[in-house]
Structure formats: structure tokens, C-alpha cells
Amino acid sequence: MQNLSEQEIVRRENLQKIRELGVDPYPPEQFEVTALAADIVANFEEEILEDGKKRGLNYQEVSLAGRIMASREAGKAMFMNLQDSSGRIQLYLRREEICPGEDTALFDMVIKKLLDLGDYVGVKGFVFRTRTGEVTLHVQEFKFLAKSIRPLPIVKRDAEGNVFDAFTDPEQRYRMRYVDLTVNPEYKDIFIKRSKMLSAMRRFFDDQGWLEVETPILQPIHGGAAARPFATHHNTLDMPLYLRIANELYLKRLIVGGFDGVYEIGKMFRNEGMDRTHNPEFTSMEIYVAYKDYNWMMKMVEECLEYVAKAVLDGSTVARFGDQEIDFAGPYERLPLLEGIRKYTGKDVAAMDEAQLRQFCKELHLEVEDNWGRGKMIDEIFGETVEHHLIQPTYITDYPIEMTPLAKKHRSQPGLVERFELYVNGKEIANAYTELNDPLDQRERFEDQLKLRERGDEEAMALDEDFLRSLEYGMPPTSGLGIGIDRLAMLLTNQQTIQEVLLFPQMRPK
């Protein structure tokens, strides 16, 4: 045990003294809770009697549990604030009631002196309204449930709304999320909304009859996306394994296997940079539906996001994000990629050859690498000139084939594939294709990726022979979709950083 602060030493001494007085600071038995603080404060009712006195009509025998977050002594009485999962309520204690006889040790010692802020307690009593009008629990029984031996940085607000001792340092908040959620309970709302978002999405898919599945996180070949993986090693098999960067190829194997619709909501892992929109592990939703194409998928996404937004935003489809208002009600604008570039630059990149594209990139002050092909440059031009305009949900459709080795060739436009990405607030939220199910075409695309890899592109896709075999057996026409769950959560909870929508964002070790 190393250097304890004065306050930690005092709390440990208090813990010992409580035990010496015969009180268990960590009792094993359950404590029955019959009410929540927020419900009481919202619903307490009283009547005024003929003699002018007031009488509570409800909550006259309740039992609450939570942390003591403030304590005010007033002689032989005391006021405290109790915080439970719902909110806070004031407690009122009188010595003569807690300790009716001569022995006032429980009140004078245990409650008045040995109780610390942050301690978990259970209280029973009746609710009334104080002279100053605050709904308060008049405590008749008091019990320690768990002692806190480390001081909490409790936030205080005065009558003018000034905030004192705010626990605001993001590093501390993320590293000690348990403290953050305790002293800044408003952040719990983000995670409650995130949970509502996920359960609404599952409900939407389940109602269509699609099946939630789980596919391997440890994969021998990291396929399905262009990204650098985390590598690990399996001892018994003595082989390298990768944490998945995508689950696409496994979900398609299930479509080959005869499921009409499968989806998975789970973590993906990418060994790349971290910033306010990237965490090394992130949550993605991927869904594949047989006999559909990307036009159908656009409609499905509109219906799904509208449904999910309503579940999170109490029936509204409009999310406030910073100073923007984003409406998730469909239909969304559809803008082919090349038209989008024309719209915002006036240039027709489709007509340009590689040298002309390179020149255009220079004009835009884009740093072009030698190994970039047409597709990569067009993608960069799009990112530079169009992306930030796409505030309301917008589908960008029909991408160059080079960038998209798993999507089917466009039915009418050579050089393009049937792919769309959904942009909201200038950021990509979803990505979908009419899936490539021609096994010979797929093999050629993988081989093109291998060539890119030989040219030094570390993110080029690896060839997955077993996946190709599954396509050779025959995959029905299928449309697939991926949604970045963390980014959708950011939009629906008005948060500017991914760390705020992750309970435990990745941090450097201390």
C-alpha cells in the first residue's frame, strides 16, 4: 500500500471505527428497494389538513438505496442528498428518531462522523416537503450498504447555476468512467440512447425475419475491407490469427448456405490511427439480404434509420447535431459520385485520363502518390470537394471499380460498381453494395488486389480461397450493408467525439 492522501487515511480509519462499533460497512444481505428518487420527486402528492398542516398522500413507507452525495449538519438533525440510478433526493434525519434511547452512538458517531460522501446507504422512511419546498425523505431507518474509501470529485452547483469542482478532464473521465458516470450522471443518457438505438435496430431487422448471427473475430485471413489488422497467435494451432477488420465474407458464406437475411452487430478492429472519429475497436452492423439489390437497400436504410431515430429521439426524426438539424426521415437525396464531383467542381472527371486526373488533384492541392490509380484519385477528389457539403442524409452512388473489389459491376455504366455510401453531416455512416456473386469475376478482383499489394499497398485485400469456393457453389443475388454504429450514435446523441459514445475508449496505458 503506497502513499495515501489524508482523506484516504481518514476514510480507512472511519471504516475501522464503524466495524469496532459493531456495524458491518459491507453487509452481505440484499437491501429491498421500493422506490426511485426521480419518481418520488416527480410524483409526490400531499394534502393540506384543516389545522393547516400538510400530509403526504403517497410514498409514506419507502425504501431507497444509493450514494450520499452531500451532507449538511444542523445540530441534532442532518440533511443529505442521496443519488440513485434515477437521480437525487434529499434525506432528513433526526437523532431522536434514529437513536430513540440514551445510546446515540449510531447517529453521533456512525452517521454524523463516520459517514463519508460517496458511501452507499439504504434508507427507509416517509416522504414530505420541507419548509423550503423540497421533496424530502424523512429517514426512520438507516443502514450502511458499502463504504467508499476514496474521495469522489463531487460536482456542485450554486443557486445561480455556477458549477464548482466540475470533473471535466476528458482523460480522467474516460480512464475512470465509473467516476464520470457517478459525478456527471447526465452522460449516462448517451449510453441509454445508444442502447435504445441498438435495440431498435435489432427489432427492425428481426421483424423482417432476418437472423442475428455471430461470426469469427479471430480470422486466419483478414478479409472484407481495406485496413491494417491486429495480429495475434494461437498457441495450440501454432498459427497466426488476425482480429477481424470486417465480417463481410463470413456473412456472405451464410447467404450461400441458404439464409435469406443475416446480420451481425459487433466489434471490428483496425490497427490504425486514433482520433475523435476513430477508435481501434469499433462497432459495426452488417446485414446481407438475398434476392435484393442496392436500390432496394437504399429504401431499407431509409426506413430503418427513420425507425431507429424515432426510438432514440422520442418519436422525432430530427436530430440536433452541433448547430445543425439533421432529419432522418426518408427518402434521402441520391447523387451519383461522378455527378457529385461535377456539381461541386464543374469538372467531369469521368472524361479525364490518368494524367489529367493527376493534374486536377494538383490543382486541388492533394498529395498524390505514384501508385494511385484512377479510382483512388477520384475518391480523393470526392473527399476534398463534395463530402463536407453532405449535411442531410445523402446517398452517394456508383463508385469506380478499382476501389471496390466486392461489389458487382454496374448494370449499365462501365468502370463503375453498384455501391452507395450514406453521408450525414459530411461523414460516411453506411456503405452498401449489390454484392458480387460471380465467382470468376471475384477471383479476378482479388488478383487485382494482390497486384496492388505487391506495389506496396498494405491495405489491399487478401485473397480468401474458401470464400471463392463458396461463391463457386452459387450465391443468390444479394445486397449487403454496413453501418458505423459509433458514428450513428454520435449523430443521434449530439456528441462530437467517438470517445463520448464509447464507455471505455482506448487510452495509452498510464
Next chain:
RNA sequence: GAUCUCGUAGCUCAGCCGGUAGAGCACUUGACUUUUAAUCAAGGGGUCCUGGGUUCGAGUCCCAGCGGGAUCACCA
């Protein structure tokens, strides 16, 4: 990975031109039976991120490192 910026008490922060560290809350002791940032009186608490350097003297200036935040690059 690059640039900017920050690191002082449990928490939030002051600390001037370099002169051995300060406030509020929290904590300790005492008073008070409807208070609410309770109040009143008294008191304790510091590896000034780490390591070097300049200087008679460094929280302060310089260098390096560690960690955070912001912006950028890569990516979803």
C-alpha cells in the same frame, strides 16, 4: 506520424519581471432539531508530470522525455 497547447492539494484553478506555494470546494475539530454550494469558528494537507541545464536561487527560463487535449495525415 506532424504541428500547436496543457500538466501546481482529493476536484476546479490562481501563481506577475526567477526570490523556498495560494483560493474555493472537499477533509479534520467544535457550535447549531427544516437545511440546501447550509452557516459560523479553528486546523491539517503539495515529488509544482519526470530527468537534465542556466542561475546565488527555478512552479516560473532552456533542452529532452512521458501523458492529455486540439488541428492535420491514414481510416470507418
